[in-house]
Structure formats: structure tokens, C-alpha cells
Amino acid sequence: MNRLRHTTLTFFKKLLMSVRSYTRSFNGFAAYLTPQEQEKLADHEEVVSVFPSKTFQLQTTRSWDFMGFSEHVDRNPTVESDTIIGVIDSGIWPESFSFNDAGLGPPPKKWKGACKGGFNFTCNNKIIGARFYGSYSARDTLGHGTHTASTAAGKMVISASFNGIAYGVARGAVPSSRIAVYKVCKPILGCSSEELLGAFDDAIADGVDLITISIGGSRAGELENDPIAIGSFHASQKGILVIQSAGNSGYRGSVASIAPWIFTVAASTTDRGIVTKVALGNGSILTGKSVNSFKFRETTFPLVYGKEASSPGQCSEQSAKGCEPLCLHKDLVKGKIVLCDSFGGREEALRAGALGIIGLHDDANDVSFVVPLPASPLTKHDFSVVKSYINSTKAPTVDIRTSESIQNLDAPRVASFSSRGPNIILPNILKPDVTAPGVEILAAFSPMARVVSDDRSFQYSIMSGTSMSCPHVAGAAAYVKSLHPDWSPSAIKSALMTTARRMNVKHNQDAEFAYGSGHIDPVKAANPGLVYETMQEDYIKMLCGLRSDTSTLRKLFGGKVNCYEEFKINPKELNYPSMAINIATFQPSNIIILFSEKFTRTVTNVGHANSTYKAKTSISSDYSINVNPSILTFGELNEKKTFEVTISGKYTGNIISAALEWSDGVHNVRSPIVVYTN
Secondary structure (H helix, E strand, C coil): CEEECHHHHHHHHHHCCEEEEECCCCCEEEECCCHHHHHHHHCCCCEEEECCCCCCCCCCCCHHHHCCCCCCCCCCHHHHHHCEEEEEECCECCCCHHHCCCCCCCCCCCCCCCECCECCCCCCCCEEEEEECCCCECECCCCHHHHHHHHHHCCCEEEEEECCEEEEEECCCCCCCEEEEEECEECCCEECHHHHHHHHHHHHHHCCCEEEECCCCCCCCCHHHCHHHHHHHHHHHCCCEEEEECCCCCCCCCCCCCCCCEEEEEEECCCEEEEEEEEECCCCEEEECCECCCCCCCCCEEEEEHHHCCCCCCCCHHHHHCCCCCCCCHHHHECCEEEECCHHHHHHHHHHCECEEEEECCCCCCCCCECCCCEEEECHHHHHHHHHHHHHCCCCEEEECCCEEEECCCCCCECCCCCCCCCCCCCCCCCCCEEEECCCEEEECCCCCCCCCCCCCCCEEEECCHHHHHHHHHHHHHHHHHHCCCCCHHHHHHHHHHCCECCCCCCCCCCHHHHCCCECCHHHHCCCCEECCCCHHHHHHHHHHCCCCHHHHHHHHCCCCCCCHHHCCCHHHCCCCCEEEECCCCCCCCCCEEEEEEEEEEEEECCCCCEEEEEEECCCCCEEEEEECCEEEECCCCCEEEEEEEEEEEECCCCEEEEEEEECCCCEEEEEEEEECC
């Protein structure tokens, strides 16, 4: 950025390609300059100063502040301290600063669990319970469980970072809440169904208030074959809200968490991103996505292409270009940075002893992962720039710089890896339910855990996935529950869904299939005005409506189930905070389909005793929405009102994203309405 006196600003802007002008607080402009241009400009007497642009880090771990949920929000400390979050995951690292119990009294009297953490494991007044399954300890060796637990309910830790990256304050949503740990996941072996069900069983008996579970299959399965769906149904019967990650498959129809009694969470970005810059010997600066904490201190090193770093006959040319396993020769990469056609070649580069790697990004370029050596993956365009440079230079050199924090101006944006709807098992239940921060999240980590091929140890690490967004919603739900301890799981879920912010469709082309009701707003969710409550009997009616037989339902879900005809309902009639309908059709995709669908819903007043809500709907030339009645008048709290929503129009092949919003002038209670075909 270059600051000049006003008299010379216009003149220099004509000479140089200006990036941005500054004319209000001071006179100046930003421009791309070569070192020679910078020196020449600085010698001009009208120029006050010339200095390089720097990226300043935000002084926070960011995700909670990004959602408008500061550490100073209104709280109910007593109830928050009595709230117990069950974490079904890979265990926990109890010595982490995020789990210190300073200022916390003994466990709540309602707690019925135990500390059975196994060898060398001690609970405290923060981690009040621990159990493990098929292992020898509840201690976390993967880092995943520690990360999710601290995101939801970790104590405030000042000056947390990943080796200096993302420096700031690490905290959970409800730092006074208690944590009960259920370790079901193990390295390589994963998380078995039986151990998952065992964890649910114990957590329910122990008396947890919520369960966060960042575990799931690669795709949705039938409810009766899904241990998480079964376990969470029993949890909901006991008033326990279960929050689950949507999955990380990324394509349409891949959402793995589909049961309506589960709160399903997609992952999106915050306004802080992490990038790793690559400086070529010719002065070009390129930007890639990785979390690189290694420091070259702006020293350049020789750059070699993978095909030139493989001995003749060692690998095919294509394999050598991609730096596939055993293709790089140690003597040919020693003291050099290697260029690989695939970023997957970083492990081979590490094995061969290369100083670092520049690779072609194998996936979407919207998320940074921790790398075990200096490394930066580039987009196809930027990668071609490096290839052109290496082919046109006798002695190419490069510097891979330590990662920086930048501002994401388009946040929140659903991550490319986040699993999308529609719900392939229950097409008339919209999934995921909401989205929350799940990209490049800094949180506590296990020092025993290792990133692939990386022998370094970390107290805090940066991770991405719906596994990271799930505990954000769990923490937000715990916060809402601490302010409304008598609310049912479905009421808490409704509060977070109907106050969520609808996201920019231009940046999220899958619309509600990507983000559900929208991006959560924990502060607004504490005062939603109206809630959609779903009773256990409603879920049973829906299961009966799916033509499940009575005996099977009794075995799986318990209770006195009797699926007589009048007891059955279509899933679209479930009293859910969102509305979705799959128009079954065998018509060609280019045929306009006329449709008309009706939904019946009931809301409960939790806002002001005397209040009147008016319906407002989205408008389109393709559809019309009728709400009957369109005005709801309440005379007391907890009063219920039922209404019908009819959407009709023409379907032209694209998802119809509509909405209904009830407003009393203070509260805005929004429900998405989605119409689509397979």
C-alpha cells in the first residue's frame, strides 16, 4: 500500500495499475509493483511512504464471534453449570487447558454416571464422566474427540494457536457446562455399531442433557439399520437432544444423518481463512490452501518437477509427475522443493526427504488442512504458472511461506465437502437442518495424535469437517437449554432452525439441500417467539406411515406401538420447522409439472403472552403460497395454534426454494419450503 500527497495521487494512478484508492482518511492507493517500480516511486519527493501489504490476523479463534455469539452474551450461570453434554467420539485429553475445572463446583446432583476412563485417566469437575468401549482408556489418541468437546463446551484459553497460526482465544459456547465422554472410535478400527449403541445406552442412563456425535456412515441407511438413529430415538424419549454431523461426502443426496429426531448439521466457512503463499524466483506470488506452520524465513530453494526427480525406469512419466509412492529419488530431491501434479504426492515428498512440495489441488480449493512438511496446493491456473516458470528457467527457485490468516468476504459459504440433501430415505424431511462453522476450526487437540506422516505434537490444532460444525450447534443448543431448561429437544431444535440466517444462493447453488434452514444464530435462538414441537407420538405415527410393521417398531424403538390405519401420517405432515415435498414423477425433465401441496403445522407461543403474528411468504412467478389462517393471535404463553400452508404452481426442473415467515414485529420465525423431484 502506497501513501502519497493528494497532488500526486492522480498522476501515479495513471502510471500504475491501481488495486484500490484511499481518499477519505488519507490519500493513497494500493498497486501491484515490481521491486524496481517500488524503489523508483519511493525516491519521488511527493511520496510519503511505500510499504508492502501485510495480512493481519484476527485476534480470536473466530467461529463464535463470527456468529455474533461473544463471550459476554447473557447467561444463566447456574443452569449452564448444571447442563451436561455427552460427547460420543474418540475420547478426550483430560489435561488440556480447555477442560480445567477452575471455578466449577461438584457435578450436578442429577448426574448418575461415573468416571470409568481406564488407565491413567482422571476426571474433574469439568469432565465429570468417562467411559470407553473396546479399548483400554477414554484417553484420546486421535484428537477428534478432544477437538469437538472443546468446541462445544471448552473453557476460555487465551493465546491458543496452531504453532502461531490462528492465534487468539479458544472457547466453547458454554464454558461452564459439564462434559461426559464416551469413547467409541479407535485408530484404524473406527466406531462399531455395538459400541455406539452402548454409548447411547450409557449416556441416557447417566443423565446427559444433550449428545453431540460427529460420527456417521458414508451415506444414509434405513432407520432400522442405523444404530445412531435408533440410539438417538431412545435419547429423545428421555428429553435428550442429539446433534449429528451431516457427513463429508459433498455431493447431492449424500447427507447421512436423516432421522427427523436428530439435529443434522452441515459445515460452512467463517470470515477467517487460512492460506499458504508460494513465492517464485521471478517475483510471482501465488496463493494455495493449506495449514503450513513451517518457517523458511523467506529463503528460496531449488524447485524440481517430479518427473525430473525420478530415476529412469523407476516409475512411468505420469506417475513420476504425480509423485506417486516410491517414485521420487532421495538424491534428486535432497535440499529441494518438488512440484507434483497431485497434492497427494506430499507423503512421497516427505518420504524421499524433499524440503517441501507444491501440488495441484486434488479437490475443491476452499479448505486448508494441516500438512506434515512445507506444502501448498494450487489451483489449476496457478499450478500452470509454476510449470511455465520451471520450464522457462535454468535454475528455478521457490519459497513456501508460513500460512497466514485472511478475510473471507463471502462467508458463510457451505463447504464443498459438506454432504447435501435431498434426504434419500425420507424425501419429505429436509436435511441437513442447519449449517454452522466447520472449516479451519482451531480447538483443543490430543498431543498423542498425529497428522498423517507427521511426528509433531500439538495442544491445539486446526481441523475441518461437519465433525467441527456439529459441536458448534451442540454448544448453541446447550446455551438455549440453559436459558430455557424446560424446553423439549424439538423446541430447542426449532428455535435454532427458525432463527437461522438464509444464506446467499449464488454462493450455495444447492440452496436448502446444502444449508437447510440456514446458518445458526445462537443469540436469536434464545428468543425465537414461536416453536414447532414434535412429540414422540408424532415420530411413531410417521414410522407407521412408512409401512413399518408394529412388531419391528416395538423391538427397535420401544413403547406400545400399534400401527392402525388412523395412526399413520406422511412424513411431510410431521410438525417439523421446515417443509419439503418430493414430487414423484416419471415425466421427462423438460416437461413443466403443475403441482399443489398442503402442509399442516402447529406452533407454540414462547415469546410474549399477548401477541399477534402475521404470515409473510416468498413470492415467485412459478408458485403461490396460501396460509390459513394468515394471522395467529395468542393470549398466553405456551398456547398452541394450528395452520395450513398450501403451495401450488409449476415445477420447471429446478429446486423451488420458498419460505414462510411469522412475525409479530419483534420475532421473525422463518421456515423454508422446498419443492423438488428426484
